[in-house]
Each structure stands twice: as structure tokens, then as C-alpha cells.
Amino acid sequence: MDSYVIVGLPAYNEEEAIPKVLDKLLFLRDIYGDRLRILVVNDGSTDETEEILKRYSGSYDYINYINHNVNQGLGRAVYTLFYHVSHKYGKGDILITMDADNTHNPKIIPFMVDKLVKEQLDLVIASRFVNGGREIGLSLERKLLSRGAAAFLKLFFPVQNVHDYSSGFRAYDVEYLHRAIMAYGGDLVTSRGFECMAEILARFSKLGVRAGEYPLVLEYNLKQGDSKMKVFRTIKGYLRLPLKVKKPQAKRGEVYE
Template identity: 30%
Template sequence: MLTKIRAALPNAVCLVVDDDSPDGTAEIARRYAEESGASDSVLVKIRKDERGLGGAIRAAMQTAIDGKYDLFCNMDADLSHDPTDLPRLVSTCLKENADVVVGSRYIEGGAIVGWPWRRKVMSGLINGFTRKMLRLPVRDASGSYRCYRVGCLAGLDPPRNPSDGYAFIQEVLLRLHRDGAKCVEVPITFTERVHGTSKLNFREAIRSSLTVFRLLAAR
């Protein structure tokens, strides 16, 4: 994944956020950085005693804000998101003066490959429910392949009760939209991972739905 990202965006800095996983992810990333001579452009951040996709993305965003970067791209680390799509997200953000560009599975040209029908139904229901209830201006409100302007992220007020799970993906989009951010979508093909298992399950789906109601109540 790191090799593909660096080939797609040679000038980018890659940040791997690891929740102190016992599978050796952090060490593999560090070894890659050393052996490829990329210690300055491949960074590893380990979160101790913390778990959750939302918290990991927030930590990465804060690193981008503190480092005064221009753009922040977020993607899954299992190659479900194709790194060769990164230049399209970045160029769209720049050309259309967008504040957030969403890699979308649910617009024309987008697709999902390799998911069982139950997973597709669950994702579609969560996405549709969230998008309509929160009136978000995109078709894919639950996908995490995105490019943000760091200045817009820095301008957001800190959330009182931030989501640590998948719901953060919808939460940050809602907060940006409420601040008047320009949101654009580009089609991507999401491909099911070859190894490992997804953490999106029925319990996480319920948590995400409850978070939608919390966000509605906070309006």
C-alpha cells in the first residue's frame, strides 16, 4: 500500500496510524520507511490505550493541522481503496476549489466489488439513512476515501462528544457542511480486502445509527 501511495503521489507524506495493534503493523511500516529511505515521508503514529476508526482519523487530521499541510487524504489501509485514485481526488480538490472530495461508490461510475449481498445491504441502508436524515450533499456519506482541505478541518470547533467509530465519517462531513464547505464527489471502485475482516458489523451499524440521532439533536 505504501509503495502504491508513494508512486501515485510522490510528494505526499504518508502517515500510518496504529492503535498499538499486536499484529506488527507499526513495525512493518517503520521497517519499510527505513529500508526504502523514506523516513521523512513515511511516518508512524501509535495510539496507546485507544481504539476506533474515528479516533484514528481524528489523530491523523490533527497531525495534518499541526504540520500545516494543505491537503489531507484519508483511506483504508487494506487496499480496498485504490491508491491510483489519489491524484484524481487531489486534482479535483484543487481544480474545483472544493473543501472535501469524496471518493464515491454510489454515483455514476462508482462500484463495489467483492462484497456479499448482506454487506451491500447494510452499507446501503446506513448510507441512505444517514444521508437523508442529516441532509448531506453527497451520495456516499459513509465512505472514508476522502481528500480534505486542512484549513477547513482546522476551522472546525472541537466536538463535545466525538465519535470513535465509523460514525465519525458522517460526523465530520456534517460539521463541514454546516460550516458551508464545498463538497464534491468522484467515482471510485471499492474492492473487498483480500486478508483480514472488516470491523463493520451489526453492533457498529447500530452505533452509527444512534450517532445520527445524536447529531440531529445537536442541531
């Protein structure tokens, strides 16, 4: 495979989980060789996350990190990932985003990449809501939130073949991602909270996106520490999206279907 595969991890105070996650990702080197990159956005962590990243980046030349001086939220960390990757990489390259809390199993990354390439898709989402997908250890409140959000968002922002709107475990075609960022004048991700993943998909729906899903077993039982999600703030963020997300105005020579 000649294309780069970049694994992007937003991380905030993940000193317990991040070494496990990075260790689990090392097998990808055997598959993608020197075309593999791992990039962590350290979102103003106040624990030992940065020190751990320094050790790993010193030991593995394909692991790097970017620091936010203060915590800015998941949305800004994802924005930083998108900005960096879309400027440094291009046609044929693939960005994988996943959580840094050890709840996403990276063993499915090669299957997501294969699906993206073979089916010529713009996006593949690791989904809990397709055959073979499920959740382990997630509270009833969080399950209801995920399913309610998916039903609400699909009503306003339908995307063919997509059921899981809030999963952050995704494979993006970098060329498509760059076009989407340019179409929105750099404002592809404006939410700071966990609703940012739904916002991205909502904006893609306005542009037109070829998307698919791959089964995800969300291993929430492996999560270290409390969830950083603010449930009511996230719900409010979802409810604002129909008013917030509009089709961008096409520039001369461009058509958004």
C-alpha cells in the same frame, strides 16, 4: 504543485495489507515530489504492523507513523490524524484519508486532488454510488448497510453532490478541516467506531461544505482477514447521529450558514 499532499492511514492489525498499500502509494512521489507525506496511525496493533512501519519509515523519509499504545477504534485514529495534520499543515495543503486494508486503490488520488483544487472544494469523497463507482466482493449485508445509512443520513444531514456518507476514502482541504475542528471545539470526531466517517460529514453539513465525489471501485475482494466492523454497533451509531450532531454556536465574528 506547492501544497503538501498528506496521505493518512488509520491501521489496526494490518500486517498483511499495509506493505501492499504503502508500495502502491510510492508512485505519488513522482507526482508530488518532496511535498508528499504518508502518515500512518497505528491504532494499538498487536501483530507486526509496527515493525513493518519502522522498516518503511527507515527507508522513506516521507513515511512516518504515530502509535496508539492500545486499540482505541477507527474514530480515535482519525481524530489523531486530523489533530496532527491540522496543527502541522495549513492553507492549500490536502489530506487524503484511506483504509489500510488494500481495498482502496490509490491510483485515483491525483484525480481527487485535481478535483478538489480546480473546483475549489472543501472535500472530495471517493464514492461507490456515482457513475463509474461500484463494489467488488462486498457482502449483501454490508451493501444494504451502506445504502441504508446513506439514505438515512442524507435525510437528516443533506450535503449537495454527496451520495456516499460512509466512505473513508476522502480528500480534505486542510484549512477547512482546521476551521471545522475549531468550530466544534476540537470535538469534530467523537465516535470511536466506523460511524465516525458519517459523523464528520454530518458535522460538516451543519457548517456548510463545498463537496464533490469521484468514482470509487471498492476492491473488497483484496481485503486480508475478517472485517473489523461491528455491524449492529455501527447501525446504533448512525441512529444516534441526529440527536448527537448539532450546529455549533458561532463565536463572535463567525457565521455558520
